[in-house]
Amino acid sequence: MAVTGHRDLTGRSVPLVREALVALLGAYAGDGLTGVSCVAEGADALFADVVLDLGGRLVVVVPARDYREVQAEAGRAGEFDRLRRAAAEVVVMPYAKADGEAYAAANRELFRRADRLVAVWDGRPGNGRGGTADAVAEAGERGLPVEVVWPDGAARLG
Template sequence: MMKIGITGHSNLTAATEKLVREAIRDALTPYAAKGFTGVTCLAKGADQVFAQVVLEAGGDLAVVLPSPNYRDRKVKPANLATFDELLSGATEIAYLPFEEPGRDAYMAASEELVSRSDLMVAVWDGGPAGGHGGTADVVTYAREQGRKVLVVWPDGAERE
């Protein structure tokens, strides 16, 4: 079964999330009939949009979280319901052994996500990473590992 990972910006505008949802849906359509697993760290923005599309398309969802306390420490109250709903739809959940979520833990989670994926989707504007473990870093790492990376950044897409 094909495993497709996601990396992408967490600060998408609401209008961009709609554009990205359609672009991801189009990208995943060829895999839906054969079955696939979407692999995500379930961060706000691109990761959660991807997870929603995966579940809507009938795919399985595998989640890699940077630490056991990620939900309590980093998921904002306004996003808890969405996070919890998507996490409950996962067929597999892996927690990395970091005591606290942070830049090193995020990059390690992304590296684990890449190792579990055959193909990566990157919701990326092409800019540099905003900090260690940002989208650009993950794209670079995935390419270094020989993963094909499908960049999704629709016309009119913006970050907050």
């Protein structure tokens, strides 16, 4: 399973989304669960943590060579490093700069490696190329089943 989702979850939303992910992924727990994630802040990192907590295998897709720097600037390099170290496999995409093109390519790699997409998504249109709404639309075009996770009470910042 691959993940896409919002980075800007409210603090109150984090445990709600985590609980919903545990409920969804629990059916696949153990050796049969492989999660593919870019481990971005928010939904991606929550998904990765749940996969690991359930005994699954984590594959991290790094969109670009400067992605860790982007994470460090956002104050989350430690979380990124922890998840990357816990991964069974790390795939670094052939881009120097983490931008819309790199994120779109990373999404394609996620789709290639998954038989379903988990989307932590409020259903609203996206705010940039390679975002959650674009990933959901592309997955649908590819015939990849999408499981939307947006529990009651979940919200985004702003």
